[in-house]
Amino acid sequence: MENSRKIANNYSSLNDSSSLSSDNNWNNSMTPGGGGGGAAYLNGDAIDKEKCRYPHSIVWTPIPLLTWLCPIIGHMGICTTTGIIRDFAGPYFVSEDDMAFGNPTKYWQLDLSRVPGSNAKDLWDRSVHDASEEYKGRMHNLCCDNCHSHVAYALNAMRYDGSNSWNMVKLCFLMLCHGKYISFCAFLKTWLPFLILVVIAAVVVAVVLTV
Numbered sequence: 001m002e003n004s005r006k007i008a009n010n011y012s013s014l015n016d017s018s019s020l021s022s023d024n025n026w027n028n029s030m031t032p033g034g035g036g037g038g039a040a041y042l043n044g045d046a047i048d049k050e051k052c053r054y055p056h057s058i059v060w061t062p063i064p065l066l067t068w069l070c071p072i073i074g075h076m077g078i079c080t081t082t083g084i085i086r087d088f089a090g091p092y093f094v095s096e097d098d099m100a101f102g103n104p105t106k107y108w109q110l111d112l113s114r115v116p117g118s119n120a121k122d123l124w125d126r127s128v129h130d131a132s133e134e135y136k137g138r139m140h141n142l143c144c145d146n147c148h149s150h151v152a153y154a155l156n157a158m159r160y161d162g163s164n165s166w167n168m169v170k171l172c173f174l175m176l177c178h179g180k181y182i183s184f185c186a187f188l189k190t191w192l193p194f195l196i197l198v199v200i201a202a203v204v205v206a207v208v209l210t211v
Contacts, residue, residue, distance in 0.1 A: 053083030059104035068193035078151045081121045088150035094132040105186035106179040114161045127158035
């Protein structure tokens, strides 16, 4: 009888431990945008939207006028593994935690397992730092060497996903595909001005055609 009780207790403890391990694995494998309270996980690092912390993520925000005319055009930055935003904000200037044109409306959290080497976090942070130091010495060029180029430089430096061919065009379209909006208001901030302009243009065309 005593042996039966011990076996039952051991079995119960094993179940509890297995359940806890399963819960931890679930939390660590959640994709960006999931979870409650604004938290999402990748590589065990939580997104904190209230504090504007997006660990090892690319972030994006609209640029007035430009984004209104073409919603895929915006301002981009890259975050350290602790979520600090670095962005090429203007000539010879890379800001830290003060993103040009306002807080991000969209983010894309990248997978540290795609950063080569045994210490992915160190390599990520070093690459972001090196890219920022490099761009502190560059003139900002809207068409050729801009905020997207700064992010691409960091990804190339760390050879993210085994590639050193990251560029501003590639990032522009990948952010469009993989980026997640911070909230519904962030979605409206990005698309509403463009939609208003489309409606105005449509009304003007309709009036002209009826005259």
